[in-house]
Every structure is written in C-alpha cells, then in structure tokens.
Amino acid sequence: MTVTTSGPLPTDPYDVAIVGAGVVGCAIARRLAHHPRLRIALVEAQDDVGQGTSKANTAILHTGFDAVPGSLEARLVREGARELAAYAAESGIPVEPVGALLVAWDEEQLAALPRLAEKAERNEYHATRLLGPADLYDREPHLGPGALGALHVPGESIICPWTTTLAYATQAVRNGVDLHLDSPVEGAARHDGVHHLTTPRGPLRARWLVNAAGLHADTLDRLLGHDDFTVTPRRGQLIVHDKFARALVRHILLPVPTALGKGVLVAPTVHGNVLLGPTAEDLDDRTATNSTAEGLDRLREQGRRILPALLDEEVTAVYAGLRAATGHDDYRIAAHSDQAYVTVGGIRSTGLTASLAIAAHVTALLADAGLDPGPERAPAPVRMPNLGEAFPRPYQRPDLVAADPDHGRLVCHCERVSRGEIRDALASTVPPRSLDGLRRRTRAGAGRCQGFYCGAAVRALFEGAQG
Numbered sequence: 001m002t003v004t005t006s007g008p009l010p011t012d013p014y015d016v017a018i019v020g021a022g023v024v025g026c027a028i029a030r031r032l033a034h035h036p037r038l039r040i041a042l043v044e045a046q047d048d049v050g051q052g053t054s055k056a057n058t059a060i061l062h063t064g065f066d067a068v069p070g071s072l073e074a075r076l077v078r079e080g081a082r083e084l085a086a087y088a089a090e091s092g093i094p095v096e097p098v099g100a101l102l103v104a105w106d107e108e109q110l111a112a113l114p115r116l117a118e119k120a121e122r123n124e125y126h127a128t129r130l131l132g133p134a135d136l137y138d139r140e141p142h143l144g145p146g147a148l149g150a151l152h153v154p155g156e157s158i159i160c161p162w163t164t165t166l167a168y169a170t171q172a173v174r175n176g177v178d179l180h181l182d183s184p185v186e187g188a189a190r191h192d193g194v195h196h197l198t199t200p201r202g203p204l205r206a207r208w209l210v211n212a213a214g215l216h217a218d219t220l221d222r223l224l225g226h227d228d229f230t231v232t233p234r235r236g237q238l239i240v241h242d243k244f245a246r247a248l249v250r251h252i253l254l255p256v257p258t259a260l261g262k263g264v265l266v267a268p269t270v271h272g273n274v275l276l277g278p279t280a281e282d283l284d285d286r287t288a289t290n291s292t293a294e295g296l297d298r299l300r301e302q303g304r305r306i307l308p309a310l311l312d313e314e315v316t317a318v319y320a321g322l323r324a325a326t327g328h329d330d331y332r333i334a335a336h337s338d339q340a341y342v343t344v345g346g347i348r349s350t351g352l353t354a355s356l357a358i359a360a361h362v363t364a365l366l367a368d369a370g371l372d373p374g375p376e377r378a379p380a381p382v383r384m385p386n387l388g389e390a391f392p393r394p395y396q397r398p399d400l401v402a403a404d405p406d407h408g409r410l411v412c413h414c415e416r417v418s419r420g421e422i423r424d425a426l427a428s429t430v431p432p433r434s435l436d437g438l439r440r441r442t443r444a445g446a447g448r449c450q451g452f453y454c455g456a457a458v459r460a461l462f463e464g465a466q467g
Helices: 023-032 072-091 107-122 133-139 161-174 214-223 243-248 293-306 308-312 351-369 398-403 419-426 435-442 455-465
Strands: 002-004 014-019 040-043 100-104 129-131 149-153 157-159 178-180 187-191 194-199 202-211 232-241 252-255 265-268 274-277 315-325 332-336 341-345 410-412
Touching: 014 023, 014 194, 023 040, 023 161, 023 341, 023 351, 040 161, 040 202, 072 157, 072 161, 072 351, 100 107, 100 133, 107 129, 107 149, 129 133, 133 149, 161 178, 161 351, 161 435, 187 214, 202 214, 202 351, 214 315, 214 341, 232 293, 243 274, 243 308, 274 293, 293 308, 332 351, 341 351, 410 419, 410 455, 419 435, 419 455, 435 455
Parallel strands: 002 178, 014 040, 014 202, 040 178, 100 252, 202 341
Antiparallel strands: 100 149, 129 149, 187 194, 194 202, 232 274, 232 315, 252 265, 265 274, 332 341
C-alpha cells in the first residue's frame, strides 16, 4: 500500500496515471484496480483525496429523473445510482432514502411539474407523483405558506460524500494503486508513446493518461492539444443548520430547476444537520471557495420562503464549493486513442451519484482504445466507519466498546466522536494530513461549537500521530 506526500515520484512508467483524486478520479482508480496486472498512479494536487468539488456539495444521491434524456449523464447517473446504493450498503457508507419534493410556488412552476414528470419517464424513472397543496403540507407541515403543489420523487436519497470518496481511495490503494498527494500537474506532453507529467516532485511517466482534474480538466486537456470545453467555476455557497433543525424537514425540498442548476434547496444530511443552498455564481477564480455576505443573505431570503422556521435555528457552519460548469448540457468524456488518453471533464453535481458508472465507462473507453487491462479480480470489500446519525455510531455499540474502551471515550461531544475513531482514522490506509481531513473522516470539530471545546484534544491526537 503506497500513499506518498513528498520526495521524488517513481521513475519507471506506470501503465495508467489518473490526474485528480476527487470522487470520480478515486472511483476510476478503484475500478482499474480490478486488474492486478496494471500499475496505476493516482495523482492529486492537494494534500488529501476529495479536496475539491467532492468535499463541498449537497450530498444527494440522485435518481437522474431530471437529466437531459438520452444524454451520457442521464445514463451514467441512472446506472451509477443503483451501483452506489449497493456499494454503500456493502461498505458502510450512510445513505437515507428520504425522497424529494419539487415545490411549485407560482402558476408557471406548477405548470412545469407535469413536464418534469414526463422527463422522468423518459429517463426511465417511473415513481414520480404530483401532489396537491393538502398532501404537500401533510408531508411537510413546516413548509412556508403559498406553495401550490409539488412533484414527489421518492427515490432521491442523501449520502455522505466524504466517506464515499475515501472508500474508493482506500480500496484502490489496498489493491496496488499508488496515491501521490501534493503533486500538482504543471505540464504534460507525450512522446515515444509515453506521457510525461511535470510536477514539483519531479516527473511522472505513464503509457495511458486519464484526466479527472475537475476544475482544471480543461487546462490539462489543452496541454495535450484539445479545446473541447472551458470550465467556468460555479460557486455554490451553503449554510449548515444545527441538528435541532432536523425535525423541521422530512424530504429534500427542491425548487423547480433552471438553466443555472437545481437552485436553492433545503435538505437534511446524513450527519443530522439541515443544508440551505447552494447559490450558483459563475466566477473566473478557480480557488474562490470563500463565502460572501451577499450570497448568504440571498440564501436566507430564499430559505425564509421555503422553511420559515429554519431561520430561527442556529447555524453550525457555512461553506462554499466550486462546480465545473462548461456551458454544455452533458459530461465531456472522450477517448483520444491516438494519444492513449481519456478526458473526463464537465462532471457537475451529479458526479458523486454517477461516479461508479463513470469509472466503468472510462475503463471501457481505455480498453476500446487499446489498453490491455489483463485479467480481472474484484478487490476485497472495505467497511468504512459510520458517520451517519441514522445508524449506530461506535460509542453506541457495546461490542466495539467492550473490545476497545477507546471507542467509548468521547473527545468531540458535539458530534459524539470517540478517541478510538480518531485513532483509527489516523492509522487508516489513507490517513488525514490535516485537521480538516480528520474532520471529514470522523466529524470531530464539525459540530455546533466548531472545535471550541475539543480542538486542543483533537489537535494533540493528530500531532501525536504525525510523530
């Protein structure tokens, strides 16, 4: 098992290099690891997996009911949703099938609901149902006044995006993939049948290249002579409300979608909080993950209409993520056989749901383009620590506490995180390199006090593990 963060990169050429260790890049690495003969590198610019769009999204496992019918995205979301639901059950990734309601607030939106139901049918999703106001308010009694109806999409679920990405990376590394962190790709060229990637840690060479670089996928694409799309960072700011707000909402509450995206939603999370957001702001800066007073005010204004009582609840955190908008209404996935290269671009908010299907699609493209992956062997399953509120946490499991009392010794009381969980995360296959990474693996410091009480103890455990 190899995870590197410093020093020169290996000099021998890899069979396949994947650039970008977000949820999609990690899924592709995991899928290619089904072929033990391949020597694979997963190359990431930052100090952890899932540091870009993958860590800052709305954490929804989509049905794909509203994708563009016949598009690649529609097919991969549909297939990926089934695969990820099964994978999550096997791997211990928390999922809650809460369902969604697309709420119409005016006559124009109400008229759009039957068209959305027809679109869902074309996307092979047949479970939607139109609701009148009485049924809607019976399902969501805290909904703001004036809603005219809704489209019920019972298959929409909430999921933990942090654990999903980490599960893929863990399985990949355990099955021979080399994960190279802190290795931003600054240059790329191909000659003599080998890709040469330039990084601050020295060159990395590979016979085949997969570009899963997310917000920077177009930059890498252009280095290799392609101009198929341009990424426009689309910032989504979100507000995380305290766990006391969870009783206010039973479903994912969606607006009728627009050209800019699915709009501002109110949704529970598997961690027990309630999300309000995101905004949709097209920017030039691919690092602008800051929140703004204007954006948060806009969210509160819309939240007041959707779920008025939510605005009386405490805010636990705010955050912002950047989505890779391209101006196209589909993923930009393409194989360039003459270059032994596959682009995986324009993967937007549905990328989490579609990740396993994208990985299978990319693997097939590589094989069609000439990669001989060799024999296939399914990797051993992984079992991830549970971060979901709907399932027993380690401190609630007498068997774990009896076997290891540290699982009963809470360090972070807001999120009920035990010393044993923190210790296990620090010793895991893909360990955290920062307190933020530790938070994504355990929820330590993610609660209402934001680490005010537990911060010193958590830091001491983290620094002790660093040697």
